[in-house]
Amino acid sequence: MCDSAKTVLNLDIIVPNKTRYLRLIGAIAEEIAKELTVDNPDHDALAYHLNLVVTEAVTNAIQYACPGESNDTVRIFLSIENNDLCVRVYDYGKGFNLEALPIPDADDLSERGRGIFFIRTLMDKVEYRKTDCGNVLEMRKRLN
Amino acid sequence: MKILTEQHDGKTVLSLKDARLDAHNSAELKDRILKSLEEGGREIIVDLHDVQFIDSSGLGALLSGHKNAIQRSMRFVLAGPQPRVMVMFELTRLQRVFEIYPGLREALED
Numbered sequence: 001m002c003d004s005a006k007t008v009l010n011l012d013i014i015v016p017n018k019t020r021y022l023r024l025i026g027a028i029a030e031e032i033a034k035e036l037t038v039d040n041p042d043h044d045a046l047a048y049h050l051n052l053v054v055t056e057a058v059t060n061a062i063q064y065a066c067p068g069e070s071n072d073t074v075r076i077f078l079s080i081e082n083n084d085l086c087v088r089v090y091d092y093g094k095g096f097n098l099e100a101l102p103i104p105d106a107d108d109l110s111e112r113g114r115g116i117f118f119i120r121t122l123m124d125k126v127e128y129r130k131t132d133c134g135n136v137l138e139m140r141k142r143l144n
Numbered sequence: 145m146k147i148l149t150e151q152h153d154g155k156t157v158l159s160l161k162d163a164r165l166d167a168h169n170s171a172e173l174k175d176r177i178l179k180s181l182e183e184g185g186r187e188i189i190v191d192l193h194d195v196q197f198i199d200s201s202g203l204g205a206l207l208s209g210h211k212n213a214i215q216r217s218m219r220f221v222l223a224g225p226q227p228r229v230m231v232m233f234e235l236t237r238l239q240r241v242f243e244i245y246p247g248l249r250e251a252l253e254d
Contacts, residue, residue, distance in 0.1 A: 019168035026166075026197070048197070048228050055199050059167040106237035109211060111204035114236055118200060121235060 009036070011078040017062045025058055025076060026051040029087070036080055037143050046143065049122040054078075054087060056115035057137050061091035064135075075134075083143040088136050095135040098128035145169035147176050152252055156180050159191040159248075165202035173202070177209035181216055188213060191248045193224035198232050210242060219243070223251040 013028065015021040033047035040046060054076065061074045075090040104110070104117050120126050125140040146161035158180060162169060180188055188209065195202075206222065213220035221243045225233065233239040245251035 019166070022166050022168050023164055026164075045228075051197065052199060052232075055166055059199070059201065062167070104236065106240070109207055109241065111207050112200070114200035114203060118232075118235065 009078070009080040011076075013076045013078070014073050015058075015076070017065050017072050017074045019059065019062060021074075022055050022058055026055045029054040029078065032078065032080075033085070033143075040144055046141075050085070050087075050141075053119045053122055053139055054089070056118050057087070057089040057139065060115060060137065061089050061093075064091050064093035064096065080143070085141045085143050087139045089139075090131075090134040090136050092134045095130060096128070098126065098137075145172050147173065149180065151185075154185055155187040155189055155252065156183070156185050157189045157191055157248065157252075159193070160195050163194060163196040165195050165197065165205070166199045167201040170199075170201040170205040174205040174208045177205070178212055181209070181212050181218060185218065187219040187221060189221045189223050189248065189251045191223045191251075192226070192229060193248065195229055196226055198229045203232060203236060203238060206242065207238070221245060221251050223248045 009032070011032070013025065015025060030047045030051035033050040034043060037043040037046055058074055058076060065072070077088040077090075079086045098116070101116050104113050119139060123139040123141045127138045129136060129138075148159040148161060150157045150159070158176065160173070165173065177188065177190070190206065190209065210220045223245045224247045225244060230239070233242065233244070245254065
């Protein structure tokens with residue numbers, strides 16, 4: 001879990017499950033990372049990567065949402081504790097098996113299937129599980 | 145997404161004028177590239193100079209253009225990717241798939 005008495009930031013965002021909000025959510029994640037990692041020489045790259053993984057995760061949540069599902073929102077929870085960044089993105093669709101997703105072959109010219117690859121490559125730990133309030137993709141990264 | 149289209153000696157240049165290429169606008173880019181391919185010519189150049197951010201959907205739209213160009217025996221070229229955008233090609237090893245030039249001028253001269 002991400003909860004801790006030493007948490008320095010908790011941000012809970014709920015947006016409509018529309019791709020037009022990707023820009024906003026990505027920008028929020030990038031600005032937070034820039035603000036909180038100024039001492040890290042790679043902080044610009046780290047901020048860009050956070051924008052990317054949040055964008056990919058929210059895109060997945062939108063795409064996996066069940067058609068006609070009454071809960072037409074995506075929830076993003078972002079927490080930083082002791083330089084440990086945790087991002088959770090909730091979806092209300094049928095979910096997927098993270099472990100069963102293949103690593104894209106470099107010679108595979110498929111137009112899809114690289115989003116989770118980016119997330120796994122750029123974050124330290126990634127989990128996907130069912131909870132009482134939907135499925136959650138949890139991504140963790142050390143910031144220093 | 146704002147996309148400027150210009151012709152240069154049989155080459156069609158599509159200049160993307162949005163800093164962000166993601167799942168919100170990648171389908172539009174894919175359609176625009178396909179339309180340009182259907183209009184003929186011998187080469188499509190996608191100028192990425194103004195794009196500061198690309199995700200997997202954006203890469204997918206460019207791959208679609210690449211594959212459709214091959215089917216039509218046309219050339220599909222990328223020009224001017226920013227360093228952070230280039231990293232996305234390198235992470236996925238797609239820099240080996242696309243013809244990528246550092247800038248539009250170099251792509252037009254070749």
